Amino acid sequence: MIKTQSLNEIASVWLERFHSGAWTQQDQAELDGWLAESSAHRAAYWRLEDAWSNASRLTALRQPMRQSAPPRRILPILARAAAVVALVGALGVAGTKYFAAPDTRVYTTGLGGRETLALSDGSRIELNTNSVLRIAAKANSRTAWLDKGEAYFEIKHDAAHPFVVFAAGQRITDLGTKFLIRQKRDRVEVALIEGSARVENDSNSARSAVLKPGEIAVATADKLSVAHSAMAELANELSWRQGQLVFTETTLADAVAEFNRYNSTTLVVTDPAVARMKINGTFPTSGAQMFARVSQHILQLRIAKRGNEIIISR
Amino acid sequence: MTERTPGTDFDGADSRRVGKGVTASQAKAWFVREVLPLEAMLMRFLAKNWRNKSDLEDFRQEIYAQVLGAAEVNIPDQTKPFVFSVARNLLIDRFRKEHIVPIEAVAELDTLRVPSDEPGPERSVISRDLLRRLQLGIESLPPRCREAVVLKRIEGLSRREISQRMDITEQTVSDHVANGMRVLADVLYGEAPELGSGS
Numbered sequence: 229m230i231k232t233q234s235l236n237e238i239a240s241v242w243l244e245r246f247h248s249g250a251w252t253q254q255d256q257a258e259l260d261g262w263l264a265e266s267s268a269h270r271a272a273y274w275r276l277e278d279a280w281s282n283a284s285r286l287t288a289l290r291q292p293m294r295q296s297a298p299p300r301r302i303l304p305i306l307a308r309a310a311a312v313v314a315l316v317g318a319l320g321v322a323g324t325k326y327f328a329a330p331d332t333r334v335y336t337t338g339l340g341g342r343e344t345l346a347l348s349d350g351s352r353i354e355l356n357t358n359s360v361l362r363i364a365a366k367a368n369s370r371t372a373w374l375d376k377g378e379a380y381f382e383i384k385h386d387a388a389h390p391f392v393v394f395a396a397g398q399r400i401t402d403l404g405t406k407f408l409i410r411q412k413r414d415r416v417e418v419a420l421i422e423g424s425a426r427v428e429n430d431s432n433s434a435r436s437a438v439l440k441p442g443e444i445a446v447a448t449a450d451k452l453s454v455a456h457s458a459m460a461e462l463a464n465e466l467s468w469r470q471g472q473l474v475f476t477e478t479t480l481a482d483a484v485a486e487f488n489r490y491n492s493t494t495l496v497v498t499d500p501a502v503a504r505m506k507i508n509g510t511f512p513t514s515g516a517q518m519f520a521r522v523s524q525h526i527l528q529l530r531i532a533k534r535g536n537e538i539i540i541s542r
Numbered sequence: 543m544t545e546r547t548p549g550t551d552f553d554g555a556d557s558r559r560v561g562k563g564v565t566a567s568q569a570k571a572w573f574v575r576e577v578l579p580l581e582a583m584l585m586r587f588l589a590k591n592w593r594n595k596s597d598l599e600d601f602r603q604e605i606y607a608q609v610l611g612a613a614e615v616n617i618p619d620q621t622k623p624f625v626f627s628v629a630r631n632l633l634i635d636r637f638r639k640e641h642i643v644p645i646e647a648v649a650e651l652d653t654l655r656v657p658s659d660e661p662g663p664e665r666s667v668i669s670r671d672l673l674r675r676l677q678l679g680i681e682s683l684p685p686r687c688r689e690a691v692v693l694k695r696i697e698g699l700s701r702r703e704i705s706q707r708m709d710i711t712e713q714t715v716s717d718h719v720a721n722g723m724r725v726l727a728d729v730l731y732g733e734a735p736e737l738g739s740g741s
Contacts, residue, residue, distance in 0.1 A: 234599065236599060240720035240721070241716070244716050249701055250701065267611035268604070270610060271610045275727055275731065276724065278574045279723070280727075282730060283676055283730075
């Protein structure tokens with residue numbers, strides 16, 4: 229006998245589809261139709277929906293990391309006064325460790341989160357916003373995977389046991405090092421602050437480079453290039469460790485993209501002329517709204533709020 | 543919860559009245575707030591009075607359908623007695639239909655009181671218990687299913703992203719996540735059970 233799909237199963241298929249990331253208006257219409265068919269459908273669907281929504285509290289089950297960053301103070305927002313608003317502090321969502329395959333530990337930060345991880349060998353890793361890092365679970369392991377986002381590494385060098393990080397098909401091997409890895413949509417950037425590190429394509433080790441301090445490697449699936457950068461600029465790249473974003477002659481497009489990495493309020497710039505405008509300043513990573521107000525006053529732009537978005541235009 | 547609710551058009555309080563004086567959104571809110579927290583108690587009640595465990599899910603669904611259908615016309619004053627009277631009637635009906643219990647047993651069931659030694663429907667009861675139940679639920683999932691659920695619910699990845707991350711088809715991701723949704727609802731509302739089934 230073929231067991232027909234139970235109502236509960238059908239409801240769960242709808243709910244999964246709704247959350248799949250590919251939900252269309254057509255789907256919504258179909259779901260509405262299905263829900264309208266009977267109270268049994270509605271009850272089954274709402275029951276699963278409510279449970280799934282409650283399951284967001286699973287985040288609270290994540291265990292705290294071995295060492296969290298020191299508490300930071302949130303200073304009151306000084307708002308619109310000047311383009312240079314140096315503020316310390318960011319609202320950090322606790323960095324966390326949660327259920328994972330038994331052979332790795334997973335550490336993750338939410339939007340706007342930032343966390344420090346201290347390894348038993350004395351190395352430190354700082355995880356930036358919206359990032360996922362895995363570390364092999366066995367004792368004294370020296371292998372990590374940056375699955376998403378950005379992390380700063382200060383690695384205690386051990387020539388016999390090099391520390392290796394995998395990120396989007398690249399293998400970064402520490403040769404005594406402080407370095408920063410950031411995943412972008414189609415590439416990985418590795419900036420070397422101190423010491424030395426090797427970047428190589430995981431499937432083609434011929435494509436590799438040994439970085440010196442101040443160098444930034446940009447690796448895509450099929451290309452690896454190395455650029456030199458002033459240490460001052462590199463310091464800006466690391467300002468998130470203090471909860472700041474530092475802009476130096478940064479285009480509005482780039483600045484907005486930076487803020488959107490940290491905040492659920494999305495800044496939107498569609499006008500290309502506005503996108504090319506440049507701005508200087510230091511902002512808290514959580515200061516998307518402040519940034520919008522500042523650009524309004526300094527660059528004479530207009531801002532409009534629409535739902536979760538702030539539109540910046542002329 | 544800031545999440546967008548599916549069925550928004552349906553329940554979006556847009557004055558669509560499903561019964562006299564009750565909007566769909568009111569009925570839904572009542573169902574979620576007052577009926578779901580009774581589920582554990584309800585399932586125990588059913589399990590005690592019905593041998594075949596594989597029928598219980600159908601019973602639950604039938605009871606919810608009736609209860610919600612009634613509430614969409616008129617929200618009952620007292621949720622717990624109402625839900626359990628529906629459950630009782632359903633059981634009696636099934637007993638009679640299947641001729642499986644002597645009529646005395648039905649009579650006895652008729653007089654069954656709503657369990658009074660159990661916590662009421664307060665949402666806080668569920669909250670207190672919530673994390674533990676969720677934890678049990680998530681741990682009870684098969685490893686790959688658990689991984690998919692965690693990526694979905696905690697990291698908010700899309701079906702496609704999970705498929706790439708786990709190197710499985712999108713259909714398999716869907717199956718894992720849908721399965722996880724059912725298991726989580728069961729552990730959250732129902733009897734926190736012999737975990738490990740995962741449907």
